[in-house]
Amino acid sequence: MTTPTPSAAAGPALHSAVLDWYSQHGRDLPWRDPDCTPWGIYLSEVMSQQTPVARVQPVWERWLQRWPTPAALAADSPGEAVRMWDGLGYPRRALRLWESARVMVEQHGGQVPRDHEDLLALPGVGAYTAAAVASFAYEDPRTVVDTNVRRVLARTVTGTQHAAPALTAAEMRLAQASMPADRDDANAWNAASMELGALICTARSPKCLECPVVHLCAWQLAGRPEHEGPARRGQAWHGTDRQVRGRIVQLLRESPDPVSRGALGTAWPDDESKLERCLAALVDDGLVEPRGGDRYSLPS
DNA sequence: TAGGCGTGGCT
DNA sequence: TAGCCAAGCCT
The missing domain is CATH 1.10.340.30 (Hypothetical protein; domain 2)
Known part of the structure; x- marks a missing residue:
């Protein structure tokens, strides 16, 4: 099976502009x-x-x-x-x-x-x-693809406002084809393209006026078209198992000693069955350990 | 492959 | 204010 080559990829002009920007503006982490x-x-x-x-x-x-x-x-x-x-x-x-x-x-x-x-x-x-x-x-120049890199390539190369909801094979090929040939440049590109996405080419309000590659950005040149297709759905939070799990683990984190089942109930007082289900799942995940005497702790 | 999985700051 | 979003991983 053949893998089609992307019709476009980041080239030397994009590389040098982003690498120069990173050397001056990259955070000192x-x-x-x-x-x-x-x-x-x-x-x-x-x-x-x-x-x-x-x-x-x-x-x-x-x-x-x-x-x-x-x-x-x-x-x-x-x-x-x-x-x-x-x-x-x-x-x-x-x-x-x-x-x-x-x-x-x-x-x-x-x-x-x-x-x-x-x-x-x-x-x-x-x-x-x-x-x-x-x-x-x-310094092994693997192709680093995170949400920042995906967004930077979506805008500068593909010309769309956002990357796909989940990483696609086409995006992976694009990212690989966009790597500089030089080993040191490739490693720097991995850090620099992530950093550009984190600081300038952000999801919500990109700082295009400060962008070092605004003059060769495909999305910019296309007139910054709005995202097409269905709106991306955010994660629900209130009342979800994740919220309950978070409270249970927080209680255990803050206690130096094992916590009684009764005390854990304060994590979600209104729905005992939900609490029980989440506690069992946490034990199953290895995040919580039953200690006997109806008490629980973080894993020992 | 879509959905579960925490938390807190920002707009 | 209430979403939106953040250097993903696992099943």
Whole structure:
């Protein structure tokens, strides 16, 4: 089966403009420090999945201070990882981080693996994170495709306001075809195109007046056409299982000791069956551990 | 492959 | 104000 080549891709002019912009305007994030370890970079990538940088940074500092290596984290309890996760959201990421630290100790000599396939095999690591760690920690220029890159390419190359709701094969091919040939440029492009999407080419109100590539942006040249097709539906929140789960885990995070079933009931007083279902699901997920005596805690 | 999975800041 | 949105992953 043949894979069609994209009719257009980011070229040298786009590359150099974005790379120049990044060298001047890229944020001075601690995990971009040349002395940052692969473990520090790995932590930053997982924490940043669906969570803004501003909230990640203080938690990242605390994690790295307490657990400077994969072995240090693996030697602690998964519950402590969930507790230290604080309010970053999606606490299963903390659990998978702990599990992946154990895999690093048992299978990779206590190091973040270099090999792309080994990275992809870690729990909680998908296509984006594997490529990002390979590129940013080990200068292995994999194609990094996150929501920022997708939006930047959708606008500058494809000429549409938004990328598709979910990553498509065509987008992946476009991103691969858009990588600079030079290895160092490719790694810098991965960071720079993400950064442009995060700071300038934003989803809601893009700062086109400040954009370094506004003069060659396909969406701009087409007159900034409005998004066509069905409106993207946001996630429901109030009254969902996720809200209830969040409250239960928050109660357990804030308590140094196991919490009684009765006390957990305050997480959702109006619907006992919903609370019971969410608690059971959390236990099933490994985020909550029954301790006997009708008490519960984070996993030990 | 569409939907579940947290949290909080911004407009 | 009430959505919208944020460096995704997993099933």
